[in-house]
Amino acid sequence: MVGSFLNVVAHRLPLGKSVVLPSSACPACGHRIRAWENIPILSWIALRGRCSACHGGISPRYPLVEVAAAGLAVLAYLHFGWTLHALEASAYLWVLLVLALIDWDTQLLPNRITLPGIGAGLALGALGLLHRDWSLVPLPKAALGAMLGYALIWLPDLLYRRIRHRRGFGIGDRKMLAMVGAWLGPLAVFDVFALAVFAGAILGGLWATIRRRQIQSAIPFGPFLAIGGAVAMFFHPLI
Ligand SMILES: [Zn+2]
Structure with a gap:
């Protein structure tokens, strides 16, 4: 979930947009991302990397960043424990x-x-x-x-x-x-x-x-x- 948020920050912050509102939408067709389409990693796999409305491609970078964010936290845990x-x-x-x-x-x-x-x-x-x-x-x-x-x-x-x-x-x-x-x-x-x-x-x-x-x-x-x-x-x- 942190990785998903990092994706939003990386996309919106350089554009000067709020990282909180509005909720995520497909940049190609404006389709509002529904809750089940917004589950880190799993939704991208379930959607096979495509928007459910316009079938435009969703970059594999999104799930990769989510995997990376999770992986970094796991490494930190393995190194420092609880x-x-x-x-x-x-x-x-x-x-x-x-x-x-x-x-x-x-x-x-x-x-x-x-x-x-x-x-x-x-x-x-x-x-x-x-x-x-x-x-x-x-x-x-x-x-x-x-x-x-x-x-x-x-x-x-x-x-x-x-x-x-x-x-x-x-x-x-x-x-x-x-x-x-x-x-x-x-x-x-x-x-x-x-x-x-x-x-x-x-x-x-x-x-x-x-x-x-x-x-x-x-x-x-x-x-x-x-x-x-x-x-x-x-x-x-x-x-
Ligand atoms: Zn779309």
Whole structure:
């Protein structure tokens, strides 16, 4: 059900629409989605990926995001057990997922998600001062992580602009890595940055080759930050 909501956020937020109202409708014919057509994963299978009114295709991305959201929560549970940490890790991973989707679609990382994401990481850090089981990292580490995350994108971008006279990273990328830092702390930020750059170089290079684009063409970096942020969540000390 969270995954279903993330689909709505990823679709509507970049358009400036409310994520609550109106209820979902087929974008092709406007058919209002009935309750039985709105069950995560199962409805898409029952409808065989088609709108019941106009038979227009429904992207397999919808059930895939629902499966991914559920899978991330299961991984968080397997890692942390029945703890607050598992809940916080799930929320963190869901935010990364929706940011990856929006950046993939629009090459934007909306402030309306990244800034509250930073705030939530810091707020949980403050809770962690009361009891260490209540947050993944305590406030001083969360604050340092946020600043370091911001700087780690901002500095290379600054250098790149001086040398090449164009942008290396988007401004949203800074805030996304700042958010990751606020949730995971300062040391993990280095892992996330390294993983994201590594994944971006390999997958972006492949993408450019397959699509026959120039190796210098812009790709959204958010999905790679999301991959790095998710991997570091589970394997940070190991990495
Ligand atoms: Zn339709």
